[in-house]
Amino acid sequence: MKQLALRIAGFGFRREATLASLGQALDQLADQYGAIDKLAAAHSMLPLVEELGRLRSIEVIAVADAELPTVITLTHSAQSLQARGTGSVAEAVALLAAGPNARLVGPRIISADRQATVALAKGITE
Known part of the structure; x- marks a missing residue:
């Protein structure tokens, strides 16, 4: 089977964020x-990212909020922690x-x- 490398953009944002905030970051x-x-977002943050996905014709993946603490990240924001x-x-x-086996770019x-x-x-996907 042929393996393809998927490039997934994951979002985090403040309550005050707008569609323009997300779009500018994605650009x-x-x-x-x-x-x-x-595109991807935590379930609790999904609506705004889904709107961006619709506007850009990009599929959105939802991630369970409960899974977030299981991941080791490059950034260590005290507020996010x-x-x-x-x-x-x-x-x-x-x-x-x-x-x-995913890795951050x-x-x-x-x-x-x-x-x-x-x-x-x-x-990687097959």
Whole structure:
């Protein structure tokens, strides 16, 4: 079977974040790393990411909030650790959505308005 590398963009964001915040962060990520195959978000953060996915015609993967603390991330945000039990929601979501043996391409990217973060993970699918 042929294996494909999936490129998953995982999001984390504050309650005040807007669709523009997420879109700008995604554009930065794509400018830096190239095309994105799918978007991902924790269940509790899904509506805004689903809206972005609809607008950009990109499939969205939901990740269980309870799984976030199980992931070791590159970033160690004190605020994220306190609120969600992980150093970076964006990095954790990207890794969980990309599946076993996934790896982060780099640390999360922060939107210009500092309301959203996005991270890219590569996963293998058959």
